[in-house]
Amino acid sequence: MxxxxxxxxxxxxxxxxxxxxxxxxxxxxxxxxxxxxxxxxxxxxxxxxxxxxxxxxxxxxxxxxxxxxxxxxxxxxxxxxxxxxxxxxxxxxxxxxxxxxxxxxxxxxxxxxxxxxxxxxxxxxNFFGYFDAAAPLTTKQVDDSPGLRRLDAEVTGSERGALLDVLLREAEQVRIVETGGKVTGYATGTRHENLTHIGPVIAADEPSARALIADIAAAVEGPVRIEIDTRNPDLLEWAEKGGLAPGVVAPCMVFGDRELPGDVARRYAPVLRALG
Ligand SMILES: CC(C)(COP(=O)(O)OP(=O)(O)OC[C@H]1O[C@@H](n2cnc3c(N)ncnc32)[C@H](O)[C@@H]1OP(=O)(O)O)[C@@H](O)C(=O)NCCC(=O)NCCS
CATH class of the missing domain: 3.40.630.30 (Gcn5-related N-acetyltransferase (GNAT))
Structure with a gap:
């Protein structure tokens, strides 16, 4: 054989x-x-x-x-x-x-x-380094939240509850943005071997995405990594100004003639490249 x-x-x-x-x-x-x-x-x-x-x-x-x-x-x-x-x-x-x-x-x-x-x-x-930038608005730490899960399903177009169970359990930080009592953004920070990975970042707009990233990075000792969607050139520039070095640009690819479900515009960073 x-x-x-x-x-x-x-x-x-x-x-x-x-x-x-x-x-x-x-x-x-x-x-x-x-x-x-x-x-x-x-x-x-x-x-x-x-x-x-x-x-x-x-x-x-x-x-x-x-x-x-x-x-x-x-x-x-x-x-x-x-x-x-x-x-x-x-x-x-x-x-x-x-x-x-x-x-x-x-x-x-x-x-x-x-x-x-x-x-x-x-x-x-892919961005990596020590990050320091002011958050333009307030974010809040939570353990879990039905609003977060609803937002994730709406923005990704998929019920990825099993993944969220693991992600929210493993993450040291889970931060949300609330607007009018509704969760409109969230991000997690998870410690990996020698860095804290920030992702996903899901937000209604760029200031919210910035606030989530800045607040997670502010509570971290050591370097952070984040993979920022290149559709947001201002956010890429802001990340670099805050001290992160840009690295590899990885193409996201979809099989066949399908489109990604959900609302791509509100997805600023994937959970991990491995998970979208
Ligand atoms: C990418 C990888 C998995 C491909 O595995 P592989 O078994 O060599 O791939 P296959 O033999 O099935 O090749 C499939 C086709 O991909 C293309 N391809 C594979 N390796 C290539 C190379 N080094 N350069 C150009 N084309 C390549 C060719 O079209 C090839 O078909 P062909 O040999 O008939 O021309 C392997 O190179 C690898 O493990 N790389 C390191 C890890 C990595 O980058 N993985 C991908 C993560 S996204």
């Missing part, structure tokens, strides 16, 4: 170290907390390397009935360009059923996704 005939199997959290080893072999950071979250909310798949470890992996996260995200697609370098990436992708797309499938692509991944029928719909710039 060659590697091309090796079956795809569902991975369990016990396979996490092998996923991390595979990711690190491709120069990705050992982002264990992020992988753990994805294993909890998603379905991980892999192809075993006959000589030990994994030859390929990928994670599908179904976000309610309408939307799904694919992430962590990695193929060991020595098995590259033999079709394993496409196999993992076809398998996860099939498992997503009728849902609209989104992903954020790396430079290496993009040609494969285009070949499979993914279309570029937007982009997110």
């Amino acid at each position: 060659t590697i091309l005939d090796s079956p795809i199997r569902r991975l369990d959290v016990v396979d996490l170290p092998e996923c991390l080893d595979l990711a690190v072999s491709r120069d990705w950071a050992r982002a264990e907390r992020q992988w753990r979250m994805l294993f909890e909310v998603g379905e991980a798949y892999g192809i075993e390397d006959p000589s030990g470890g994994l030859a390929a992996c990928g994670i599908l996260t179904n976000l309610g009935d309408g939307l799904a995200a694919i992430s962590m697609v990695v193929v060991a370098e020595r098995f590259g360009r033999q079709g394993l990436g496409q196999r993992i992708m076809r398998h996860t797309i099939e498992r997503a059923g009728q849902r609209t499938v989104l992903l954020h692509a790396s430079t290496l991944g993009r040609p494969m996704y285009e070949k499979l029928g993914f279309r570029h719909v937007s982009s997110a710039t």
Whole structure:
């Protein structure tokens, strides 16, 4: 049996170290907390390397009935360009059923996704550093909130309650903006290995997005990371002025001719690139 005939199997959290080893072999950071979250909310798949470890992996996260995200697609370098990436992708797309499938692509991944029928719909710039800027309006810390969940469903067009359960449990900060007694914006700050990740940022307008980001960053010791949608050039400029360095710009791609559901204009930053 060659590697091309090796079956795809569902991975369990016990396979996490092998996923991390595979990711690190491709120069990705050992982002264990992020992988753990994805294993909890998603379905991980892999192809075993006959000589030990994994030859390929990928994670599908179904976000309610309408939307799904694919992430962590990695193929060991020595098995590259033999079709394993496409196999993992076809398998996860099939498992997503009728849902609209989104992903954020790396430079290496993009040609494969285009070949499979993914279309570029937007982009997110990765920012990292020590951030300091004034919040233009007041935000409030909460643990959870029905208003937040309603807003998330409205803006993303999907009932991603299972993801929110994990996200709100894991986040050190959950901040909301209220307008007329209604939640009109929210963002979370979650500590990962050596940084605090800010995202998602969902807001009615840019001042609200700024306030959420500034207030989360103000309560953080150490660097922050955020992936800001490039449709907001003023926000990108503000982030840079506040001390964040722009890095990779990742295209967000959608499978087939679907559009992203919900209200894209109110989505300033994804939960994680892996989750949209
Ligand atoms: C991206 C990645 C998963 C592709 O896996 P793979 O098994 O090599 O991909 P496949 O063999 O299925 O290739 C699929 C197609 O993608 C394109 N492709 C793959 N690698 C490519 C490369 N290095 N340059 C240009 N096109 C490439 C080709 O069109 C290829 O088809 P072809 O070989 O018939 O021309 C792999 O390169 C990888 O793990 N990279 C590091 C991690 C990463 O960036 N993952 C993507 C996260 S979004």
